[in-house]
Structure formats: structure tokens, C-alpha cells
Amino acid sequence: MSPSTVRVVIVGASYAGASAARTLSSIKLNDDTNVQITLVERRDHYFHSIGALHGAVFPRFSKRLFVPYDRLMGSNVSHISSLSSPSSSRTSSTKENINSNDDDDVSTSSTKIENKHVTICSELVETHPDHVVLKNNMKVPFDYLVLATGSDNNSPAKTSSLKKEDGMQELKGFNDEVEKAKSILIIGGGGAGVELAGEIGAKYNTTGNAKDSSAIKKKIVLAHSRNKLVGEHLSEAFTKDLKCKLKNLGVEVVLNERLDLPPDIVFDNKVNTRVLKTLSGREFNSDLQVCTIGNRINTKYLETLELAVDAAAAAAAAKDLDSVSSLHLVDPTTNMINILPTMQLANPAFPHIFAPGDVNNRSKVEKKASYAYGHGQVAAKNIEIMIRAGFHNVRSSGDKAAIKQLLESLSLKKCRNPINGAKIPLGPKMGTAEFCGITFSGVIGNFIMWLGNGEDYKLSRTLSLLGYSPKELS
Numbered sequence: 098m099s100p101s102t103v104r105v106v107i108v109g110a111s112y113a114g115a116s117a118a119r120t121l122s123s124i125k126l127n128d129d130t131n132v133q134i135t136l137v138e139r140r141d142h143y144f145h146s147i148g149a150l151h152g153a154v155f156p157r158f159s160k161r162l163f164v165p166y167d168r169l170m171g172s173n174v175s176h177i178s179s180l181s182s183p184s185s186s187r188t189s190s191t192k193e194n195i196n197s198n199d200d201d202d203v204s205t206s207s208t209k210i211e212n213k214h215v216t217i218c219s220e221l222v223e224t225h226p227d228h229v230v231l232k233n234n235m236k237v238p239f240d241y242l243v244l245a246t247g248s249d250n251n252s253p254a255k256t257s258s259l260k261k262e263d264g265m266q267e268l269k270g271f272n273d274e275v276e277k278a279k280s281i282l283i284i285g286g287g288g289a290g291v292e293l294a295g296e297i298g299a300k301y302n303t304t305g306n307a308k309d310s311s312a313i314k315k316k317i318v319l320a321h322s323r324n325k326l327v328g329e330h331l332s333e334a335f336t337k338d339l340k341c342k343l344k345n346l347g348v349e350v351v352l353n354e355r356l357d358l359p360p361d362i363v364f365d366n367k368v369n370t371r372v373l374k375t376l377s378g379r380e381f382n383s384d385l386q387v388c389t390i391g392n393r394i395n396t397k398y399l400e401t402l403e404l405a406v407d408a409a410a411a412a413a414a415a416k417d418l419d420s421v422s423s424l425h426l427v428d429p430t431t432n433m434i435n436i437l438p439t440m441q442l443a444n445p446a447f448p449h450i451f452a453p454g455d456v457n458n459r460s461k462v463e464k465k466a467s468y469a470y471g472h473g474q475v476a477a478k479n480i481e482i483m484i485r486a487g488f489h490n491v492r493s494s495g496d497k498a499a500i501k502q503l504l505e506s507l508s509l510k511k512c513r514n515p516i517n518g519a520k521i522p523l524g525p526k527m528g529t530a531e532f533c534g535i536t537f538s539g540v541i542g543n544f545i546m547w548l549g550n551g552e553d554y555k556l557s558r559t560l561s562l563l564g565y566s567p568k569e570l571s
Contacts, residue, residue, distance in 0.1 A: 101130050101131060102130075102131045102132075102133050103130060103131070103132050103133070103241070103484050103489055104133055104135070104238060104240045104241075105121055105132060105133070105134045105135070105240065105241045105243070105480060106134075106135045106137065106229060106237055106238075106239040106241075106242050106243070107134060107135070107136050107137065107245060108137045108138075108229065108242070108243065108244050108245060108246055109137070109138060109243075109244065109245035109247055109454070109456075110136055110137075110138035110140075110143065110166060110169070110216075110245070111143070111144070111146070111245065111247050111454070111469070112247075112466045112469035112473065113245040113247065113453040113454030113455075113456075113469040113472050113473040113476075114136070114138070114243065114245030114247075114454070114473060115143065115169060115473070115563065116453075116469070116470045116471075116472075116473030116474050116477070117243050117245060117451075117453065117473035117474070117476050117477040117480075118134055118170055118473075118477075119169060119170070120473070120474050120481075121134055121477045121481065122134055122169075122171055122214060124481050126484065126485070130484070132484065133213065133214060133215070134170060134214040134215070135215045135216075135217060135239075136166070136170065136215070136216045136217070137216075137217045137219055137220075137221060137229070137231060137237070138166065138216065138217075138218060139218065139220040139259055140218070140259050140260075141218050141259065141261060142163045142164060142165060142166070142260075142261040142264070143163070143164040143165070143166055143169075143559070143563055144162060144163060144256060144264065145161075145162045145163075145164065145554075145555075145556055145559050146162075146254065146255050146466070147466050147550075147554050147555050147556075148161075148162055148553070148554035148556055149162060149253055149254055149255060149256070149268075150253060150254060150289065150293045150296050151296055151522075151524075151525065151554055152253075152268055153253035153268050153271045153272060153275075153293070153296070154272060154275060154293075154296040154297055154299075154300050155272075155296070155300065156268065156272045158553075158554075159265060159268040159272075160265055161556060161570055161571070162264075162268075162556075163261045163264055163265060164559065164560065164563050165563075165565075166216055166563070167564075168564025168565060169216075169562075169564060170214040170216075171214070171564075173213050173214065174213060174214045174215065174216060175213050175214070175215050175216075176215075176216050176218075177215065177216065177217045177218060177219075217231065217235075217237070219231040219232050219233070219235065220232050221246065221398045222398060223398060223401040224242070224244070224399050224401055224402045224450075225402060225405065226402070226447065227239065229398075230401075240449065240489035240492075241450075241451070241484070241489065242449065242450045243450075243451045243452075243453065243473075243476050243480070244398075244434065244450065244452045245453050245456065245469075245473060245476075246395065246396070246398075246454075247454050247455045247456055248392050248394050248455040248456065248464075249392070249393045249394075249395065250289060250389075250391070250392050250393070251289075251364070251387075251388055251389060251390075251391055252271065252366060253267070253268055253271045253293075253366070254289040254293075254389060256268065270366070271366050274366055274367055274368050274385055275297060275385065277368050277385075278315070278368050278384040278385035279315065279316065279384055280315070280316040280382065280383045280384050280385070281297060281315055281316070281318070281384065281386075282320060282373065282381050282383035282385070282386045282387070283317065283318065283319045283387050283389060284356060284386065284387065284388045284389060284390060285320075285321065285388065285389040285390035286319055286320070286322075286326045286350070287321075287326075287327060287328070287389060287390065288327050288328075288519070288521060289389040290319060290321070290389035290390075291326050291327055291339060291521055291523070292522055292523070294317055294319045294343055294346075294348045294523075295342070295343060295346060295348070295521075295527065295528075296522075296523075296524050297315060297317055298315075298317055298343065298346025298347050298348045298523070298524065299346055299523065299524020299525065299526070299527065300524070301313075301314040301315040301347070302314060302315060302317070302346050302347030302348075303346065303524070313347040315347065316347075316349075316383075317346075317347060317348045317349065318348075318349045318351060318383065319343065319348055319349070319351065320351045320354055320356060320381065321351065321352050321354070322353070322354065322355035322356075323352065323353065324336075324352050324353050325352075326339050326340070326350070326352075327339070327521060328461065328519065330461070330462065330517055331518075331519055331531055332531060332534060332536055334531075334536040334538065335519070335529060335531045335536045336352075338529045338536060338538035338539070338542060339521065339523070339529050341538075342523050342527050342529065343523065346523065346527075351379075354376075354379060355375060355376050356373050356374070356375050356376075356381075357373075357374050357375060357376050358373065364387065364388040366385070366387060367385075368384050368385050369384075369385070369386070370382070370383070371383060371386060373386065392464075393432075394431065394432040394433055394455070395432070396426075396427050396432050396433070396434055396456065399426050399427055399434070402426060402447070403425070403426050403427065406424075406426065406444060406446060409446070424443055424444045424445075425444075426443075426444055426447075431458065433456060433457055433458040434452040434456055434457050434458060435457075435458050436451075436452050436458060436459070438511040438512050439451075439475065439479050439509045439510065439511055440452060440453045440457070440472055440475050440476040440479065440512065441479070448483075448488075448492075448500075448504055449483070449488070449489070451479070452476075453469065453472030453473045453475065453476045454469040454472050454473065455469060457472070459472075459512070459515075460515060462515040462516075462517055462518070463515045466555075468515060471512065471513075472512060475510050475511070475512050478510045479509045479510050482508070482509060482510075483509075486507055488500075488503055488504070488507075491503050516532055516533060517532075517533060517534070518530070518531045518532035518533060519531055520545065520546055520549050520550075521546070522546050522550055522554070523546075525552065526547070527542075527543050527546070528546025528550075529542040529546070530545040530546055530549070553567070
């Protein structure tokens, strides 16, 4: 690879990562500089999680949630389809992209994919100042790094399957269990729990009249340990409207009741008649229990970089040199990455590393797909600014004064402060919205929800991002 090629590695290709990849792949630089993007994603497909809960209840929609990545960065892309073993499962067209040395290194010198982008189906294991290590010890060097690894949630809000066929079967299996169950207990009244209750109610209990018990096919209970649904930052009126609409969908909402769950209990989304008690002694008898709590952030891959920070700080202190920032990369209480409004790591030692999306420590209000998309764009635009300024060349020189001076001269983009609010769909035709403390309830809330999501839960926008049209994947 020529010295004028700038290497950008993006890990994670959901809303933040895909947005960054799309934006960076479309930038136009001078003839002497090329940008090569290596996109690392553990799934072999893009999963449109905005529509996941709708697809889990309405199976005809679910197959459209799984979209290929092959058009995300245009046609000039090499694909490494699998890394199940160091020497196998690579497509024949991309074997030349991988060195045959012991480190299994995606090299900057011997690779034959100049001016092409690369997608690798693998998982991040270690992060270092100038390279990442994937499963099977594959080393991928970078000039700029985007960590967009997002978050994991319980199925069906996000599928646990890494392959498209398995993911489709996972959602179909959930739908089959819902079909069999006569009574369903949904644990957790956050956004996922409320939305799932609404989807099931919309399919099986839509009457428009809560008193018409003859039309209630599923007994649905939504149990929440707090006094407000979705989030404490939202108003009482928001919860009130959600409760009213859920009631019309045959959903009983129970607030301020925490379930006393056995430590060894497993929720596998299979029909299994149980009686679960709350701490106050109230009992819930149900055929199917769905746990929607437990959003998880995995940033274990930053431990190696954290060790490098600690070592550098200790070495500087021992030699009585200028202090090296020992600012933690990860918040130990949340596992989220500490960042600046520019999406760069907060630790000043790594201005070339960015962390957009759910993985960062921005406010809970921003843990939504629309904000993740914006985060990805901010990261990508700032990388473009730094590339045009030649920051990667200055950084490689090791001249700390020059690095600091250049950084201070750059006008990097900053993420805007979020608007406090939420939009929650309750099936395809209902929902509640709130912005800046103003709740849009009743039919107005339904209209705003429909206006925001459309009939396809924003799928057409995602398809456009990925280079597809709705007709192609209908």
C-alpha cells in the first residue's frame, strides 16, 4: 500500500458504524491521498433493530430486517466472509488480502487491495494505539479507528444470532411461542418492554375498547419496577398516555413492582408456565415470560489500551517527565467509553480514536438509532478534517508539540446536545411522543409516531444507507 493511503478501521456496522462508513467512503480527496476503510462486523448482515419487535410479532416483516453489507461502501470492496479459522473460510477472491505470516496481519505493505475498502466478518479482541487484533490473532493496522460496537439487548429486541438464517429463525421461533401462549408476562417497562407489549396487543387484542373482553386473545402483563414507563426523564403524562393506549390493547401495566427472581432463572423465550412473585408478594401466572431488561455494553477489548495508558503514566512519573494522562478510557460503572463531544476518546493520548453510538458515555436520551447515526457522521466528518490536515503524518512523527498545535488549530465538529424526549410505537398504528416536556397523546401521538416511523419502521431509510431500495428486499 502506498504511503499516501490513509487507513481507517471501523469496528461495528450498526447505525453508528454504518453511518461513519458510508460518509467516509464518499469523501473526495486529492489524487495523492486515498482512504481505505476496513469495516469489521461480527454479523454477516445488517440487522434493522428499529423494526425488530414488530418483526418478532409480525413474521412477514421480519425477513426484511436482515440486509447485506455489500453495497454500504460502494462496489470497490473486498469481503472476508469468515474467520472461523486462520487458514479457512476466506473467500478465494480475498486470500491475497491477508499475509501468510504468523500474526495473520492485514498488512500495509504486501496487500494487493490498494484503493479498495474491506469488510471483515469477525470480532474485536484487543485495541492498541496503532492496530486492532481480531479473533484468530488477525492484526489490522490503522491511522484512525472508530469503535462503534454498540450494545446488546435480550432477544427479540436484538437477535443473538450472527448469521442471517439463524437470526430469521430466532425471530420466527419467538413468534411461534407467542402464538402458543395464552398469557404473557413482559418484565421491564423500558422502551423495549413497552413496544413489545404494544406489538403483541396490536396483533391479538386490537379492539379499540378495553371493555370488550371477548376480543382479548392474549392476556398480557407488563411489569415495571419504577413509577414511570420508558424513562425517569419523561413526564407523568407520557406514562399516562402509554398506559391508556396499552389498556386498549389488552395490556395490564403494573408499576412499582419488582419481581423477586431466583438467581438461576433462565428466560429463553419458550413457553414455560410459571408463577413469579414480586418483592411485595404479588403473583403473576404466565405461559411465556419475556425479559426486556439488561442492556449490555462490552468494552473488554479496550483493556489492552488501558494497560498502555497506565504503563505510559507510570513511566513518565518514574522519570519525572511531563505527566501522561491516566484518564480512564472506560467508565467502570457502566462499561461505556468516555468521550468528548467530537466523539474522540476523552483521554488526550488518543485523538485518532473515536467511539460513536451506544458504546459511549453520552446521555441516556441519545441511546437511540437516530442519535447513533448522527454520532457516526460526526466521527466521520472529524476524521475527514484530520486527514485533510495531515494529522496522521504528524502523529506518526511522535512530535508531541506539533501534534498538540495541530489539534488546537482544527475546528472539529461537535455532537449537538440532545432534545429530551422519546417516541414509542405501540404496534403499526399507535404510539406516544414527548419532546421538551410536552407530551403528544391521543391521536396526535399516533400521528407523530406514524410520521416518524412510517409504515416500515424506518426501514426504507436504512435500506438507502446500505445502498438498497425497498423493492429489492420486499
